Amino acid sequence: MNYIIFDLEWNQCCGGRDMENPRMPFEIIEIGAVKLDKKFNIIDTYSSIIKPKLYKKLQPHIKTILNYDESTLRKGRPFDMVYREFIKWCGQDDYIFGTWGSMDLNILQTNMDYYYLKPMPVPLKFYNVQQIYADMYDEDGKIVKLKKAVEHLKIEVEEDKPFHSAVNDAYYTGLVLKAMSPRDLADRYCYDIYNNPKDKKDEIISHHKHYLEHISREYHCKEEAISDIDLMAPICYRCGKKLAPKVKWFANTPNSYTCIGKCWHHGLVSGKIRFKQSRNNNIFVIKTMVPTDKKGLEAMKERQDELRIRRQTKRHN
Ligand SMILES: [Zn+2]
Known part of the structure; x- marks a missing residue:
């Protein structure tokens, strides 16, 4: 080739x-x-x-x-x-x-x-x-x-x-x-997302040695995407089994959510979903699952606390 x-x-x-x-x-x-x-x-x-x-x-x-x-x-x-x-x-x-x-x-x-x-x-x-x-x-x-x-x-x-x-x-x-x-x-290949998947049957799930990538179908809005149970299931990058939640999905930035869970065989796994806009103004999602460690878990908990405090101060002002 x-x-x-x-x-x-x-x-x-x-x-x-x-x-x-x-x-x-x-x-x-x-x-x-x-x-x-x-x-x-x-x-x-x-x-x-x-x-x-x-x-x-x-x-x-x-x-x-x-x-x-x-x-x-x-x-x-x-x-x-x-x-x-x-x-x-x-x-x-x-x-x-x-x-x-x-x-x-x-x-x-x-x-x-x-x-x-x-x-x-x-x-x-x-x-x-x-x-x-x-x-x-x-x-x-x-x-x-x-x-x-x-x-x-x-x-x-x-x-x-x-x-x-x-x-x-x-x-x-x-x-x-x-x-x-x-x-x-x-x-180390990746997928071009210019022609992103439209329907469930076209979704791309690629298994790499050190991460898993899932390019979703289109949704009308973010809310519809995050209510898709299949998409939001935190799974192990290696064996695909469902993770025991350590930090549940939370909005880390306006355009991404993160989470951490544990696979009994492969340890801590961190998940991320990024919202992308398709050319016809729908939403699709790129979800990645990658291995992490205790340090990664602590950092994510800290980040979650930081965001929580920021929200509370905003509410009080
Ligand atoms: Zn596993």
Whole structure:
């Protein structure tokens, strides 16, 4: 199987939000990619400039980052033509996408929808190389910019390959993946949520070695989601058995709930649900269950107390 590591550059409307087309707020102007074999060696490169249809003038901030200007874009080709060529280049063989962050797949599909192109298969697995790097090298799993990862891994930055060109960023992302060469890469996949599950039968439950992820169907509102007993059941990330509650679900932030429970075989497990808005303004939920320890339990109890006190003071004032 090959890895297709791709990167996009996009432009947005110079006239701000009021002037932009809501069907395509970010317009792709460049697709760049490298194809890696199973040992992460680069075996092919793809690069194309896209002639914009909506936003022909580069937004000032984007213009300062890019290594080219509008005159280059005018020589580009239409998106649908480039996209079809790119997908053909990806190959007939089995491949999986990899990107630095999760934005690129989202923007790509928005642009595909704008041109009414055939959607990507669902569910769509990919590797978020930025997150894999964070999980492997940052204690708190915090994400960093590509340049920082390249410097940290002592990857040579070539003079004729500056950052912020799609093909070069894809090239460095490929080199980062090779430098990391995670043995358990197969377990580090994630799912794209642009086309989130609509119904119960489409829900995604993925079992990883160290966590469990559940991407739910759509609900009309948060209340409907949290009243779904199946969704809210705190279960063990490893054996799937129901946990004995230690801290029941509580709203940790406006958009997330957390809980902790205990599995008699696998110890303390922490749960989190995050509410996401689907493109048709419904709600769906990403639930994760991960192992934790006594320290994690104490921290969560403290957090719960802190929120309780804050609520009480608010009421008294
Ligand atoms: Zn268990």
